[in-house]
Amino acid sequence: MKNHTTWRVGGPADLLVVPYTEGDILNVLQFAGDHGLPITVIGNGSNLLVGDRGIRGITLKIAGGLCSFQIKGEVVHAEAGILLPKLARLALDAGLSGLEFAPGIPASLGGALVMNAGAFGQQLGDIVEEVVALDYQGNYQVFDASMLSFAYRASDFQNGKQLIVLKATLRLKSKDKQKILAQMERNLNLRKRTQPLSFPTAGSVFRNPPGDYAGRLIEEAGLKGFAIGDAQVSEKHANFIVNRGNASAAQILDLIRFIQEKVQKEFGVTLVPEVHLVGEGVA
Numbered sequence: 008m009k010n011h012t013t014w015r016v017g018g019p020a021d022l023l024v025v026p027y028t029e030g031d032i033l034n035v036l037q038f039a040g041d042h043g044l045p046i047t048v049i050g051n052g053s054n055l056l057v058g059d060r061g062i063r064g065i066t067l068k069i070a071g072g073l074c075s076f077q078i079k080g081e082v083v084h085a086e087a088g089i090l091l092p093k094l095a096r097l098a099l100d101a102g103l104s105g106l107e108f109a110p111g112i113p114a115s116l117g118g119a120l121v122m123n124a125g126a127f128g129q130q131l132g133d134i135v136e137e138v139v140a141l142d143y144q145g146n147y148q149v150f151d152a153s154m155l156s157f158a159y160r161a162s163d164f165q166n167g168k169q170l171i172v173l174k175a176t177l178r179l180k181s182k183d184k185q186k187i188l189a190q191m192e193r194n195l196n197l198r199k200r201t202q203p204l205s206f207p208t209a210g211s212v213f214r215n216p217p218g219d220y221a222g223r224l225i226e227e228a229g230l231k232g233f234a235i236g237d238a239q240v241s242e243k244h245a246n247f248i249v250n251r252g253n254a255s256a257a258q259i260l261d262l263i264r265f266i267q268e269k270v271q272k273e274f275g276v277t278l279v280p281e282v283h284l285v286g287e288g289v290a
């Protein structure tokens with residue numbers, strides 16, 4: 008799985024399937040049901056810590072396969088496998104505002120919907136009109152945005168619902184292309200200045216606690232640069248853990264726990280991971 012996560016960490020999946028059509032997914036669900044195999048759905052693996060022993064059963068990777076899109080006026084219909092930077096580029100080309108935050112986030116649309124990805128005061132949930140998903144029995148479910156409880160890095164899809172996000176309808180706003188481009192460039196430059204983009208990471212490791220920043224607390228606790236094996240608290244941004252080369256999931260998990268204990272002891276604040284733990288050895 009290290010080839011399918013941006014942390015470049017994770018043991019083998021028994022079976023990894025990248026579906027190209029909704030029919031492929033229905034076939035996988037049928038096969039999994041017939042053989043009693045568990046299913047793990049992933050997007051582009053940019054918010055995942057996969058255990059060193061990997062993932063049993065079928066891993067369904069939605070990113071990369073289901074990528075079609077259609078733009079009609081200010082409305083964008085896109086399948087869940089399309090990557091956010093690509094979607095942002097399409098919106099820019101169509102003169103549509105709302106995805107200025109998205110370049111630089113290596114997420115699939117599906118994963119970004121599950122996480123309600125956001126940055127720089129924007130979040131995906133704000134522009135969602137409708138999401139279509141499949142349950143593991145193969146039934147289609149359609150959700151109006153108001154049904155999905157989008158909040159800071161949260162949506163109803165995270166509540167153990169066992170749903171596969173297939174596609175979404177987004178409503179953007181017409182705007183001058185030069186202004187959209189300028190905002191995207193400002194956002195990307197800020198990322199380059201503040202984030203360790205030359206190392207494998209999973210973005211922010213912890214959610215920001217109410218009224219504060221996880222990165223500030225970790226830095227104040229003196230942990231910038233602290234390492235366990237090849238897993239290191241970034242020197243550039245303390246809420247990122249970088250893989251210096253051959254970090255294992257166990258080392259990253261040990262570092263996550265160490266940071267949590269230290270910040271709890273120093274400041275009485277419980278840091279909650281934003282990254283999702285998947286597979287054997289971490290979950």
Ligand SMILES: Cc1cc2nc3c(=O)[nH]c(=O)nc-3n(C[C@H](O)[C@H](O)[C@H](O)COP(=O)(O)OP(=O)(O)OC[C@H]3O[C@@H](n4cnc5c(N)ncnc54)[C@H](O)[C@@H]3O)c2cc1C
Pocket residue numbers: 013047048049050051052053054055069070087111112113114115116117118119120121122123124125126160164170171172173204208209210211283
């Ligand atoms: C360099 C870098 C920068 C980042 N910057 C940001 C940022 O600015 N803002 C931000 O919010 N995040 C950021 N992230 C984190 C990450 O990109 C987001 O959390 C993103 O939403 C994860 O999308 P993904 O497709 O990679 O999902 P994954 O990491 O593969 O999965 C995340 C969760 O969603 C579930 N999931 C994924 N796809 C589906 C689907 N189709 N159906 C059902 N469930 C699914 C998975 O089971 C898992 O629980 C960054 C990460 C990196 C590496």
